[in-house]
Amino acid sequence: MANTPLLLTTLFLLSALYLTTANPTNFIKSSCSTTQYPTLCVESLSAYATTIQQDPHQLVQTALSLTLNRTQSTKAFVSRCKNFRGLKPKEYAALHDCSEEISDSVDRLSRSLKELKMCTIKGEDFTWHISNVETWVSSALTDESTCSDGFAGNAMNGKIKTSIRARMVNIAQVTSNALSLVNQYAANH
Numbered sequence: 266m267a268n269t270p271l272l273l274t275t276l277f278l279l280s281a282l283y284l285t286t287a288n289p290t291n292f293i294k295s296s297c298s299t300t301q302y303p304t305l306c307v308e309s310l311s312a313y314a315t316t317i318q319q320d321p322h323q324l325v326q327t328a329l330s331l332t333l334n335r336t337q338s339t340k341a342f343v344s345r346c347k348n349f350r351g352l353k354p355k356e357y358a359a360l361h362d363c364s365e366e367i368s369d370s371v372d373r374l375s376r377s378l379k380e381l382k383m384c385t386i387k388g389e390d391f392t393w394h395i396s397n398v399e400t401w402v403s404s405a406l407t408d409e410s411t412c413s414d415g416f417a418g419n420a421m422n423g424k425i426k427t428s429i430r431a432r433m434v435n436i437a438q439v440t441s442n443a444l445s446l447v448n449q450y451a452a453n454h
């Protein structure tokens with residue numbers, strides 16, 4: 266009988282460990298299963314499992330924040346590419362347009378994050394705010410693919426084209442996943 270408290274403590278610690286390790290991953294896995302790029306979705310969100318827990322709002326917020334951060338660093342990369350020597354006018358023009366599109370995308374994603382916060386405020390219209398989030402994330406996705414399309418032609422420098430397109434594909438996939446998590450959140454509310 267003397268060992269009962271110890272046993273209870275051990276059981277408590279084990280279940281706490283289980284809750285912080287196994288469950289969030291299952292939650293993330295099942296939420297990601299309906300996205301277009303489930304493997305990428307699980308990979309990118311698993312690092313935040315302890316923050317996300319099983320909270321659908323936190324899941325969406327993390328997905329959007331991650332998308333915004335990656336888009337911001339791609340924006341910086343595109344700006345640096347504009348300084349490359351020996352760019353053809355056509356390449357420079359494509360980089361310039363891409364810079365603007367990606368800036369718009371960053372703006373829309375940061376507005377979406379602010380708008381998402383409104384969804385949890387009592388007395389605020391959830392449906393209205395979440396539909397704004399859906400609209401802006403969806404426009405951000407369009408901006409990103411417009412940028413990629415600008416680099417589709419054969420006239421483009423192979424190296425620049427390859428590195429820009431690879432980054433754009435990655436952020437477009439991350440954005441698409443975030444959008445489907447937003448849609449899921451809206452539908453389940």
Ligand SMILES: *[C@@H]1O[C@H](CO)[C@@H](O)[C@H](O)[C@H]1NC(C)=O
Nearest residue numbers: 313327328330331332333334
């Ligand atoms: C995105 O960047 C901000 C600011 O640097 C940081 O606070 C936040 O945790 C990052 N989000 C993710 C999901 O890593």
